[in-house]
Each structure stands twice: as structure tokens, then as C-alpha cells.
Amino acid sequence: MTTETETLEERFLTYIKKISHFEESIGLMAWDLRTGAPRKGASQRSEVLGTLSSEVFAMSTSKELKGYLEGLRETSVWSKLAEVTKGSVEECEKQLKKYENIPPQEFKAYVILTSNAEVAWEKAKNDADFKTFQPYLEKIVDYNRKYTEWVGYKGNKYNALLDDYEPGLTVDIIDDVFGKLKKALVPLVKEITEAKDQPQTDFLFQPFPAKNQEALSREILESMRYDFDAGRLDTTVHPFAIGLNPGDVRVTTKYDEMDFRTAVFGTIHEGGHALYEQNIDEKFIGTPLCTGTSMGIHESQSLFWENFVGRHFSFWEKYYDLLKKNANGQFDDIDLHTFYRGINVAGPSLIRIEADEMTYSLHIIARYELEKALINGELEVADLPGAWNDKMEELLGVRPSHDGEGVLQDVHWPSGAFGYFPSYALGYVYAAQLKKAMEKELPDFKQLLQKGDLAPIKEWLTKNIHQYGKSKEPLEILKDTTGEGVNPSYLIEYLESKYRNVYRITE
Amino acid sequence: MTTETETLEERFLTYIKKISHFEESIGLMAWDLRTGAPRKGASQRSEVLGTLSSEVFAMSTSKELKGYLEGLRETSVWSKLAEVTKGSVEECEKQLKKYENIPPQEFKAYVILTSNAEVAWEKAKNDADFKTFQPYLEKIVDYNRKYTEWVGYKGNKYNALLDDYEPGLTVDIIDDVFGKLKKALVPLVKEITEAKDQPQTDFLFQPFPAKNQEALSREILESMRYDFDAGRLDTTVHPFAIGLNPGDVRVTTKYDEMDFRTAVFGTIHEGGHALYEQNIDEKFIGTPLCTGTSMGIHESQSLFWENFVGRHFSFWEKYYDLLKKNANGQFDDIDLHTFYRGINVAGPSLIRIEADEMTYSLHIIARYELEKALINGELEVADLPGAWNDKMEELLGVRPSHDGEGVLQDVHWPSGAFGYFPSYALGYVYAAQLKKAMEKELPDFKQLLQKGDLAPIKEWLTKNIHQYGKSKEPLEILKDTTGEGVNPSYLIEYLESKYRNVYRITE
Structure with a gap:
């Protein structure tokens, strides 16, 4: 009996390890x-990727896998399984259930559709021509509406999509969280825009050689305890x-020789993602639990490092000298406070990926509200460009002059990733909650930054988040670590206090 | 009927494409x-490699594949197949036949044996301690002796091993070719060793920054028409x-900052291999024919470029200025003739991978004679170190002071690659034959080098060799291109004439 059970478990583990x-x-x-990778090998490489992806899909939906899952679910067997096995079974079941409810023909057509849509979108974006892209987006939205019915949902249709990126989160929760964020941020943006004492920024845009930026990036990653041997x-x-x-x-970055911030903050951001993946407990290797638990929790890690560490005054008390050492003299006449205000300049803009940490959430909220309306049939694709422009005006007070800098700017919708956007702002909200919880255990957070002693920060995140991989759900991690559900008040408090200070509004 | 045939062919092609x-x-x-790749991920990556390699092995020996091969061999089907399909069937059959004749348990044990043997060899080599490695090598030799019986052979047992690396070549042919090489090279080595006017070489060993060596390497690869977009x-x-x-x-190289020759000649050598693979006809993509046809023909390409181009006086008439431009002044007082003589310095040495182009073949012949004797039971592993030292003395006039610089120097035997060594010297012999044939069509070969116009050379090699991939056997390529079988006289002629010139023996 016991031997048979062990064998089934072992066979299942071997099977998922192969995946x-x-x-x-x-x-x-x-x-x-x-x-x-060389350009001329890319299309052949895509075919290889296709072959291996099909293999993964086939293995994830095979009769063999179903057999394991059914066998392992038998009560006498289940009770004896290792925790990692149980979690892996649950994860496989979840994926399988999703795949099984989608009509294969529809799925196949959708893969081709989104692939073509991305090509059409590239051109439409460059030409600022929404009309040529509209038919693709209509089909994509139509599929996603049907998808919600296939996979099922409670409450709002959009919850079915959220489940793919941020399991446990619902429209009810997000409406509440984003509502509070909006209420606080829209007036704050106005306040700082109108502030008389705007930060000086001219010194940011000076030539900074790529190889020096690389040396700096490496040194900061090492301080973060990113492991270059891994x-x-x-x-x-x-x-x-x-x-x-x-x-x-692996971390990637890019070096803009006329704006060092791209590499510095980009590297810290990606380094935050990387620390998560480097510090997952080894016991999860070879299972579907060996990855970050959700897009939002992943983003909480990258944004924690980028904003709460990398844009903190005390961080630069330590690292400003290192920056100066690598730069070509551009900061020689700039004192630390002026520098700090400069790198934290904020204000309304049109393009999400260029937005600052204060306005970024508003870009996300706009997209969330629009895609939720699309999925629920309250908005049609033909009316989307107008709705987009109105939304930008409402939240940020700016209006795109054409769709290239408006509704066409992101790859997410062309690629079919509906339900993804909220993760970005949720991750930021989570990060602020984690910061609050961390400070209870590390009351000298600020002093650690001043000393460049970032190891305790990394270790706290590993202890509370990284190590678990995908074995805990987002809300479970949040509850265990902060004692709360999603709560935007810490982020709001942080942004109000920081930006009134940067813009000298309360001073 | 036709549809069924087409379907079987298509299904076979899909199957081998997946492999x-x-x-x-x-x-x-x-x-x-x-x-x-980061150090800490390497053992996990090895497991992934193992999984995928097992998959390839399983697919290459599957019932499904056998079914295709049998079906496609039916006369009515066979006659209608595309040439590429026929060649692929033959290649699959050949591999399958080999695999089928090896007892699976023996094969599995051998994979583990050679893996452990490589570890034991690393240590034995460092400690110059043959005894600890001897038991592994005895088992490896034993397996290879049995292997020749399992897969079968005509004439000499060793022919079974040759077939894995250089199909069509036999001990009879190689004994003749290597016999002639020995007869010419052994006295030639003696002649140049005793020559009074030895080349000046001190200027070779000067600091040459790695990044300059890289710039130089890239420029030479581009001249060779290596395609950096591929x-x-x-x-x-x-x-x-x-x-x-x-x-x-992809090409790899290394930069020795105290000896630029490592990178320059190494890059040209690997570039020669790369040109072969870049210029295989696209129709072979997705089949087992999309690779070089044999180790020897591959080596003929790398050695052609390294020696007949890269060590040619006329090549440096063009490139010496470029070298000087990238160097740190080390050649400023060195005229072209002195430089040319310096880079062509030759003479007996103990280590194969450090040998010059003139003595290299003798290192190979020594290994060939020893492994042939081992496989035929004329030499036992226990007597190998002594036999090695005697052979080195006989061929090169030098005797290792310990086994670390003798019998233990190469990874080939620990990894089980018996039959591989001859390819190196055969490739050199082929290359000299190709050079002779090429000069009939490109009588201005020397002028092309002087101008740095290497495209016609690359195109000739593509036309005659590269494009065919594995669809022609080595001797077929040789016959079609040179009208001959393996003939060492061109290599002998080249070496005698060049080295008497370099050493000013006839002057």
C-alpha cells in the first residue's frame, strides 16, 4: 500500500519536473x-519555442497528468503526501481546469489572432491610426468576454480575468482600493503641479558613459545582495x-547615456524581481510552485526596491558619492537635496512607462476602469479612444493629441493580456504595506539605507515573501506579513508626505 | 495512394523536425x-540538458520512427521521396542501427562510467597520477572493444570507431596516409630544429589589451565573410x-593578453568552422543533414582558414597594419618578414593543443597508433604510459617527464571518444587538397589575400563543401572537389616548402 502511494507521488513529481x-x-x-541572439536565427528559434511550448501544453493537459491528479486525490493517498506535492497538485488542477473549459478551436484561433494583432498594433501605433487596429481589438475583447463565461466567475465578469494574474483579488476589492487612491492622488497631482517651488532637473540630462552606468548598476545590485554567482x-x-x-x-537593463535614471532605477527595479526568484526555497525546484506567486506580489518586490529604497533620501546619503565617482562631473555643483528633489520630480504625463512613481497608479487605474467596462459590455471598442482621452483628462488633467500617445501605447491589449494592468498598482499598494510591516521589525530602516547595509532588508523580504514561491496566494502572504488585506492607506500616506516634502508644500 | 505517401513523408519530416x-x-x-551561465544554476541546467537529451534519444529509437522508416522504404513510396527526405531516412537508419546493436544496460553503464572517468581524470592529470585513472580507462577501452563487435566492422576492429567520426575512412587508408606523413615530417622536424637561423619570437609575448584583440578578431571575422547577423x-x-x-x-574565443596569437588564430580557426555551419543550404533545416558531414571535413574548414589563410605571408601583407593599429606598439620595430617567421615558429613539444601547424599531425598520429593498438588488444592500458612516452620520442624526439604532460593530457579518452583523434590530421590533409583544387579556379589566391578580398575563398568553400551539409559523405566531397581520395602529398609539399623557407634552410 505505502509503496504504491509513494510510487504514484514519485511518478507525478518526475512528470512535473520534466515540464x-x-x-x-x-x-x-x-x-x-x-x-x-542573432537576427537571422530568430524565426527558426521561434519555431523551436513553439515546439517546446506545445510540449508543455500537451503535458499540462494530458490524460497521464489527469490520472496522477485523480489518484493523488484519493483520501488515503492525499493525507500522506508532502506539502510541496499537495501544492503542486492544486496548481496543476487549477491550470488544467482552465484549459479544459476553453474550446480548443477558439484557443488556437485566439493564439493566431493575438500574434497578428501585435503586428497590426505596431503599425497602428506608429501611424496613430486606431481604425486599422480596431477589428483586431474587437475580436480580442469578444474572446475575453467569452473566456469569462468558459472559466466562470463570481460577481463581476472581470473577476475571471483577475484570477489569472492576481488570484484572490476581485473587482469589489480593487474598486475600493483604487477608489481611495484616486481620491487622494488626483488632488495631490494638482497640488504639486501648481507648487511654486519646482525641483531643478537640468543636471539629470548630461552625458553619462554606458560603461560607468554599468559599473554603478553592478555595485548597487551587489549591495542589494543580488547574487552574481546565481x-x-x-x-x-x-x-x-x-x-x-x-x-x-538574470537581470537586464539599458543605458541611456543622456539620462542615467533609466539604468539606475531600472536595474534596481529588475533587481527586486530577481531577488524574489533567487531566494525561493530550493524544495520547490522542479514544481510549478518555483516562481513568484502573482504579478502583483512580484511587482511589490521590484517597486519596493525601486521606490522605497532607490528613491529614498537616505539611500542617496550613502550612494551619491558612488554616483558622482562614476559620472562625468554632472553632479559636481549639485547638493544632495537638490539631487534628491530632481530624481523625484513628478507630474502628469501621457505615457505610462515614462510616468513617475506618484502618477503611475493613475495611469493604471485608467486602464483598469476601461478594460473592466469593455469586458462587462458597458463600453465598446469603437468608443474606446474617446473614453481613453476623457479618462486621462479626468485623472491626470492631460489629453493625448493622437492615439499613438493614447490608447495605442501599450502592448497588453494587442497581446490579449486583459486583467494584467491592476497588478502594477496593486503591487505598489502591497509594497507600501510591506514597508510598514518591515519597519516594525527593522525600526532602523533609514539608518540601514544610510549605511548601505541592505542585507537585513533583503533578508526580511526573503523570510516573509521570497522563500514561499507560489505556495502561498497573494492575500495569504499579505495577511501573514502585515496582518491585513489590501490597504492603500500606507501608500497614500507615503506619497502625500513625500511629495509635499519634495515640492516644499508643507514647508 | 499519392496522398498517403505524401502524408507519411510529411509526418516523418514533422517528426525529425521536432528532434x-x-x-x-x-x-x-x-x-x-x-x-x-551563472555557476550556481549549472547543476540544475545539467539536469535539464539530461531531460532533453533523453527525449532526443527516445525519439531517435522509437517505434514511431521505425514505422516511418519502414513505410518510406517501400519501393513505391521511396521512388517518390524528395532527396532531402531520402538522405534523412538514411541518416536516421544509420543512427538507429547503431543504437539498436548496443545492449541498453551496457550503454547506460558506459554513460555513467565516462562521466565519472572525466572527474577522476581531472584529478589524475593534475596529480600526474596515471594509476588512479587506469581502472576507468581499462573499462572504457573494454567497452569500446565490445562496441566494435556490437556495431560490426570490415577489416580492422578500429574501423567501427572511425565510422562514428569519419564515415568511409578505414585503417588501411589512414595507415597509408599517416605513414607518408610520418616519413616526411619526422625528418623535417629534425631539420628545422637543427636549423641555424631560428625565428625571432620575443616580440610575440608583449601586453596586448583584450578589448583591442576583440576589435581585431571582429574585423578579421568580417573579412572572412562570417555573418554577424547570423x-x-x-x-x-x-x-x-x-x-x-x-x-x-556562434563563435567563441579567448584573449591571452601576453600572447595575441591565441585569439587571432583561434578566432580564425573557429570562424572557419562557423562559415561551414552558416552556409549549409536552408533546405536541410529541420533534418539530421543540417550539420557538417564529419569531424574531419569540419576540421578541414577551420584549418584551411587558420593555416592556409591566417598563417600565409600574403594575408599579413594586408593585415599587419591592422594588427599594429590594435597593438600597443609591440610590432613597431618588427618588419613583416620577421613577424611572419615569428608566428610560424615550429618545433617539437609535449602538449598537443599548444603544438604548431607543422608538428600537430605527429601528435595525432601518436594517439591514433596507440588507440588502434588498444582497441585491437595489441596494447593494454597498464602499458599505455610507457608506450606513449616511447611514441613521443620516436615521432617528436621529446619525452614527457610525467604523465600529466603525457598520456593524461587529453579529455578524449576519459570521455570515451575513441576514433576521434584521426579526424584532426585528416582534416589538415583534406584542407591541403582543397587548397590545391581551389587554386585551379582561383589562381590569384595569393593576390586575394594581399587585398584582403576573402569573399571568393569563402564562396568557393560554400559552393564545394558548406552547402551540402551532411548530405554528402567525406570521401564523396573530396572526390567531387579534388578528383581524388585522401592524398597527403599536398600537405607534405606545403609543409616542406613553407618551413624550409621559414627556417631559411634552402636559402
Whole structure:
């Protein structure tokens, strides 16, 4: 009896390990394609990626897997399974259930549709021509509406999509959280825009050689306790971090020689993602639990480091000298306070990926409200550009002059990623909550930054978040770590206090 | 009927394409591990490699594949197949036949044996302690002796091993070729060793910054018509070139800052391999024919470029200025003739990978004679170190002072690659034959080098060799291109004439 049980568990673990091995090789190919793979091999490499992805899909929906899952669920068997096995079974079941409810023909057509839509979108964006892209987006929205019915939901249709990116989160929660954020941020943006004492910024845009930026980036990553023996730093067009396994988590960045902030804050941001993946407990290797638990929790890690560490005054008390040492004299006449205000300049803008930490959430809220309305049939694609422009005016007080800098700016909708956007702002909200909780255990947070002693910060995050991989859900992590559900008040408090200070409004 | 035939062919082609996709992802992982993959992820990556390699092995020996091969061999079907399909069927059959004749348990044990043997060898080599390695090598030799019986052979047992690396070549042919080489080279080595006018070499060993060596390497690769849009150049410990597909063929090199020759000649050598893989006809992509046809023909390409181009006086008439431009003044007082003589310094040495182009073949012949004797039971492993030292004395007039610089120096035997060594010298013999044939069509070969116009050379090699991939056997390529079988007289003629000139023996 016991032997049979063990054998089934072992066979299941071998099976999912094989899936993880395929995924690791897919990950390496993806990293390679984005960091230096030769142009002429790319289309062939895409075919290889397709073959391996199909293999993963086939294995994740196979009769063999279903057999394991059913067998392991038998009461006498289940009770004896290791925790990691149980969690892996649950994760496999969840994926399987989703795949099974989607009509295969519709899924296949959708993969082709989004692939073509991305090509059409590139052109439409450059031409600022929404009309040519509209038919694609209509089909994508239509599929996503049907998708919510196939996979099912409680309450709002949009909850079905949220479940793919931020399991446990619902429209009710998000409406409340984003409502509070809006209420606080919209007037704050106005306040700082009208402030008389605007930060000086001219010194930011001076030539800063790429190789010096790289040296600086490496030194900061090391301070963060990013492990270069378990990773590497490369350049790319759209920076990302990727975890192939906890011993191989790669960071990418880019060096804008006329604006060092791109690399410095981008590297810290991706470094935050990388620390998460490097510090997942090794017991999860070879299972679907060996990754970050959600997009939002992942973003909480990157934004924690980028904003609460990297844009903190005390961080630069330590690192300003290092920055100066690597720069070509551009900060020689700039005192630390002027520098700090400069790197924290904020205000309304049109483009999300160029937005500052204060207005960023408003860009996300706009997208969330629009896509929720689309999915629920309260808004049609034909009316989206107008709705977009109105929303930008309402939240940020700016109006795009054309759709290229408006509704067409992001790749998410062309690629079919509805339900993804909220994770960005939720991650930021989580990060502020984590900061509050961390400060109870590390009351000398500020002094740690001043000393450049970032190890205790990294260790706290590992202890509370990283190590668990995907074995805990987002809200479970939040509850265990902060004792609360999603609560935007800490982020609001932080932004109000920081930006009134940066803009000398209360002074 | 026709439809059924087409379907079977198509299904077979889809099947072998999938194998090629797995192999491509294995290739990328192998490249990555050797060029910069983080240390801590390496053992996990090895597991992934193992999973994918097992998948390739399973697919290459599956009932499904056998079914295709049998079906396609039916006369009515066979006659209608495309040439590429026929060649692929033959290649699959050949591999399958080999695998089928090896007892699976023996094969599995051998994989573990060689893996452990490599570890034991590393230590034995460092300690110059043959005794600790001897038991491993005895088992490896034993397996290879049995292997020859399992897979079968005509004439000499060793022919079974040759077939894995250089199909069509036999002990009879090689004994004749290597016999002639020995007869000419042994006295030639003596002649140049005793020559009074030895080349000046002190100027070779001066500091030459790595980044300048890289710039130089890139410029030379471009001249060779290596396509950087279908490849990239990286650094590694033991340089290699790897073809993932014809659109992605990567070169690696290393920069010794006290001896620029390592990078310059190493890059040209690997570039020669890479040109082969970059210029295989696209129709072979996705089949087992999309690679070089044999180790020897591959080596003929790398050695052609390294020696007949890169060590040619006329090549440096063009490139000496470029070298000087990148160097730190080390050649300022060195005229072109002195330089040319210096880079062509030759003479007996103990270590194969450090040998010059003149003595290199003798290192190979020594290994060939020893491993042939081992396989035929004319020599036992216990007597190998002594036999090695005697052989070195006989061929090169030098005797190792310990086994670390003798019998233990190469990884080939620990890794089980018996039958591989001859390819190196055969490749050199082929290269000299190709050079002779090329000069009939390109009588201005020397002038092309002087002008740095290397495109016609590359195109000739593509036309005659590269494009065919593995669809022609080594001797077929040789016959079609040179009208001959293996003939060492051109290499002998070249070496005698060049080295008497370099050493001013006839002057």
C-alpha cells in the first residue's frame, strides 16, 4: 500500500519536473532572443519555442497528468503526501481546469489572432491610426468576454480575468482600493503641479558613459545582495528579469547615456524581481510552485526596491558619492537635496512607462476602469479612444493629441493580456504595506539605507515573501506579513508626505 | 495512394523536425553553460540538458520512427521521396542501427562510467597520477572493444570507431596516409630544429589589451565573410564554434593578453568552422543533414582558414597594419618578414593543443597508433604510459617527464571518444587538397589575400563543401572537389616548402 502511494507521488513529481525542465529551456531561449541572439536565427528559434511550448501544453493537459491528479486525490493517498506535492497538485488542477473549459478551436484561433494583432498594433501605433487596429481589438475583447463565461466567475465578469494574474483579488476589492487612491492622488497631482517651488532637473540630462552606468548598476545590485554567482546582468531594449531556476536568475537593463535614471532605477527595479526568484526555497525546484506567486506580489518586490529604497533620501546619503565617482562631473555643483528633489520630480504625463512613481497608479487605474467596462459590455471598442482621452483628462488633467500617445501605447491589449494592468498598482499598494510591516521589525530602516547595509532588508523580504514561491496566494502572504488585506492607506500616506516634502508644500 | 505517401513523408519530416528543435535548444544551453551561465544554476541546467537529451534519444529509437522508416522504404513510396527526405531516412537508419546493436544496460553503464572517468581524470592529470585513472580507462577501452563487435566492422576492429567520426575512412587508408606523413615530417622536424637561423619570437609575448584583440578578431571575422547577423562572438575557456541553425552560428574565443596569437588564430580557426555551419543550404533545416558531414571535413574548414589563410605571408601583407593599429606598439620595430617567421615558429613539444601547424599531425598520429593498438588488444592500458612516452620520442624526439604532460593530457579518452583523434590530421590533409583544387579556379589566391578580398575563398568553400551539409559523405566531397581520395602529398609539399623557407634552410 505505502509503496504504491509513494510510487504514484514519485511518478507525478518526475512528470512535473520534466515540464519544469522544458520551461527552463524555453526561458533560456526567451532570454537569449532578447539579449543578443542573432537576427537571422530568430524565426527558426521561434519555431523551436513553439515546439517546446506545445510540449508543455500537451503535458499540462494530458490524460497521464489527469490520472496522477485523480489518484493523488484519493483520501488515503492525499493525507500522506508532502506539502510541496499537495501544492503542486492544486496548481496543476487549477491550470488544467482552465484549459479544459476553453474550446480548443477558439484557443488556437485566439493564439493566431493575438500574434497578428501585435503586428497590426505596431503599425497602428506608429501611424496613430486606431481604425486599422480596431477589428483586431474587437475580436480580442469578444474572446475575453467569452473566456469569462468558459472559466466562470463570481460577481463581476472581470473577476475571471483577475484570477489569472492576481488570484484572490476581485473587482469589489480593487474598486475600493483604487477608489481611495484616486481620491487622494488626483488632488495631490494638482497640488504639486501648481507648487511654486519646482525641483531643478537640468543636471539629470548630461552625458553619462554606458560603461560607468554599468559599473554603478553592478555595485548597487551587489549591495542589494543580488547574487552574481546565481545570475548575470545584460542589456536589452525593454528590460526584464527572468528566473530560470533559483541558481540562475538574470537581470537586464539599458543605458541611456543622456539620462542615467533609466539604468539606475531600472536595474534596481529588475533587481527586486530577481531577488524574489533567487531566494525561493530550493524544495520547490522542479514544481510549478518555483516562481513568484502573482504579478502583483512580484511587482511589490521590484517597486519596493525601486521606490522605497532607490528613491529614498537616505539611500542617496550613502550612494551619491558612488554616483558622482562614476559620472562625468554632472553632479559636481549639485547638493544632495537638490539631487534628491530632481530624481523625484513628478507630474502628469501621457505615457505610462515614462510616468513617475506618484502618477503611475493613475495611469493604471485608467486602464483598469476601461478594460473592466469593455469586458462587462458597458463600453465598446469603437468608443474606446474617446473614453481613453476623457479618462486621462479626468485623472491626470492631460489629453493625448493622437492615439499613438493614447490608447495605442501599450502592448497588453494587442497581446490579449486583459486583467494584467491592476497588478502594477496593486503591487505598489502591497509594497507600501510591506514597508510598514518591515519597519516594525527593522525600526532602523533609514539608518540601514544610510549605511548601505541592505542585507537585513533583503533578508526580511526573503523570510516573509521570497522563500514561499507560489505556495502561498497573494492575500495569504499579505495577511501573514502585515496582518491585513489590501490597504492603500500606507501608500497614500507615503506619497502625500513625500511629495509635499519634495515640492516644499508643507514647508 | 499519392496522398498517403505524401502524408507519411510529411509526418516523418514533422517528426525529425521536432528532434532538431530539441537539439537546437540543447545546443543553446551548451553554448550558454560555456560562455557565462551563472555557476550556481549549472547543476540544475545539467539536469535539464539530461531531460532533453533523453527525449532526443527516445525519439531517435522509437517505434514511431521505425514505422516511418519502414513505410518510406517501400519501393513505391521511396521512388517518390524528395532527396532531402531520402538522405534523412538514411541518416536516421544509420543512427538507429547503431543504437539498436548496443545492449541498453551496457550503454547506460558506459554513460555513467565516462562521466565519472572525466572527474577522476581531472584529478589524475593534475596529480600526474596515471594509476588512479587506469581502472576507468581499462573499462572504457573494454567497452569500446565490445562496441566494435556490437556495431560490426570490415577489416580492422578500429574501423567501427572511425565510422562514428569519419564515415568511409578505414585503417588501411589512414595507415597509408599517416605513414607518408610520418616519413616526411619526422625528418623535417629534425631539420628545422637543427636549423641555424631560428625565428625571432620575443616580440610575440608583449601586453596586448583584450578589448583591442576583440576589435581585431571582429574585423578579421568580417573579412572572412562570417555573418554577424547570423552569429555572435563571445569569450570562453576552451574556444569552440556551435551551429544552432544556419541563421545562428556562434563563435567563441579567448584573449591571452601576453600572447595575441591565441585569439587571432583561434578566432580564425573557429570562424572557419562557423562559415561551414552558416552556409549549409536552408533546405536541410529541420533534418539530421543540417550539420557538417564529419569531424574531419569540419576540421578541414577551420584549418584551411587558420593555416592556409591566417598563417600565409600574403594575408599579413594586408593585415599587419591592422594588427599594429590594435597593438600597443609591440610590432613597431618588427618588419613583416620577421613577424611572419615569428608566428610560424615550429618545433617539437609535449602538449598537443599548444603544438604548431607543422608538428600537430605527429601528435595525432601518436594517439591514433596507440588507440588502434588498444582497441585491437595489441596494447593494454597498464602499458599505455610507457608506450606513449616511447611514441613521443620516436615521432617528436621529446619525452614527457610525467604523465600529466603525457598520456593524461587529453579529455578524449576519459570521455570515451575513441576514433576521434584521426579526424584532426585528416582534416589538415583534406584542407591541403582543397587548397590545391581551389587554386585551379582561383589562381590569384595569393593576390586575394594581399587585398584582403576573402569573399571568393569563402564562396568557393560554400559552393564545394558548406552547402551540402551532411548530405554528402567525406570521401564523396573530396572526390567531387579534388578528383581524388585522401592524398597527403599536398600537405607534405606545403609543409616542406613553407618551413624550409621559414627556417631559411634552402636559402
